[in-house]
Amino acid sequence: MAVTITDSVGYEGTIEEPDWARLQTYAAGRQYGVIGEGDWKVTAGAADREVRIAPGFGFGAGVLDRTTAAASLVLPAPSSDSVWHLIVAHRDWQANTTTFDVINGTSGAAAIPTRQATPGTLDDQPIALVRVQAGQSQVAEIRDLRVWGGYGGAVASDDLVRQYLTQLGTNITIAGIAWRRDLNSLGNPVWVKVRPMQGGQLEALTNNAAQASPGSDLPIIAFAVAEAVPAGSMLHIHADIEIYIPPADKDMAGFLRIYRGDTLLAQRRWHSQGRRGRFTYPSVEVNLPITQDIPTGTTFRFAVSTDPLSGANVDLWHGFLSWGVS
Template sequence: MAISSAGYEGTVDEPQWSDLLANGGGRQYAVADAASWKVTAGTADREVRIAVGRGYGYGVRDVSDTVVSLTLPAPSSGSRYDLIVAHRDWQANVTTFTRIAGSSARSIPTRVQTPGTIDDQPIALVRVTAGQTQVTEIVDLRVVNGSLAFDELVLQYLNRLGTKVRIGVTEWDRDVDSVGNPVWNRTDVTPDTGWVEATRNGGWAFQYCQFRRVGAVIFYRIAAERTQGWGAGDNLAIIPAGFAPDVATYVASSSSRGQGREFVFQTNGSVDTAIASSGATNVTLIGSYVAPR
């Protein structure tokens, strides 16, 4: 048997009920852990395999104890994104893994959404390409314990008000705007990186040159001296990878020997002078800016 289910009409024993309530209660969909129902490419032509594990959806718990293989039809041309789902049928009281044909768009195609009758739980979006035997992309659409996901496409279907889900270093919160329309709000929850050393230009003498990210904010502290002064466009340092701003950011030196001299943090990570030093030789830059998204 590949899938055994609890929650359809009939008897649910005490262990099944406790597991269903603890892991699926109040959630639209979930899988039990990061390994459950993970979709990977198989070795046969356009084959995908769905790992063993537990999943939950609208009051039903399903346990798959055997890897399930699906073969996707080849597109006549171009590429097609097919949706892999856990298909729940309350008339037959069974859950099966199946495919819903999609289109060339990287989006979730129309699926059945009638809990209590028939409902399809998204598991993965799989891209197949004409002339290629292996699937060319797998988008993980699972939600672990109802709160951890792997791709922003899950926001297309996991959209009940009050839903909170984390994807990477972003937390998403389903809320309403000022006129009552449902919206997703995002919060950057990148953990504190601590101070990270920047790449220093050897033509300057530095006291420090560091950057630090906490959530959606980049902090910086730079103190340096150049005995011959500097001209407009001279390079001071290179910002650590992943810390450069989305837009060029201008800041002014607070050093007594260079106060007001502007510098610019470029989107490519270069920290450059914006105007010449006019004889001043020191630079002190301390502040913060919004982290790149």
């Protein structure tokens, strides 16, 4: 049986300045939400198939509701298997009331059932999805569908919220992962994972820490991408090396190379050109359009090669690499 909320503002003739200020502060720009961490949290009750909704503030479609005591709902018993029920704050602009209510769902995977979604007429704010198992007195599982907000976007704890937060431009962080509601190339609304900027600067080899013998291909610096790089991105890699040529040695040459795994992506020729001592040779760069996703953990490496005909070992003093994704 539905539970009526007795303290609601935002319906016609109900709002005063303090309530309007509170509503705008917490709800401006967002369709649904709760205010405090524990507000309207759904937990299992003591009675058969009972759920309890903690007191607090919630809002939706311009209406701010407050409860000061826990509300109780008893869910229907399934005849077999298990059923997901949606716990909602149901808003009715004809009656100017908000009630906690239950929308009966279906068996199978967790999914938000059809609900009222016409602000200004009838609208259901999802709070939790609860699974009831046949033959069990206590609810079997609770999925938290509450949403919080602040400066710069909203926060939720369960990925299921993306089933009902469908307004274009929505930005939400769920369990540490940021999502944005966007349009794809066909003009259809989709959720896009907002990937953090990847990149960094790496250094290796100081004070004559390595020598490249004639004909060798010596790895200097390697890095692995922490998250998959999506198709459509651009991968940028820049690397250089300081090399020391002893005074008595002949001219030397080789390549600066960048690999993806064992695949050569780019190389640049270097040659001592009669110089001796310590100096930096031309850098090597990669600006690689990504046509297929690069999986997490893919390794890239910078290596220095020396021609087989070089007169002696080449001292490698200082390697430097920077990389990023755009």
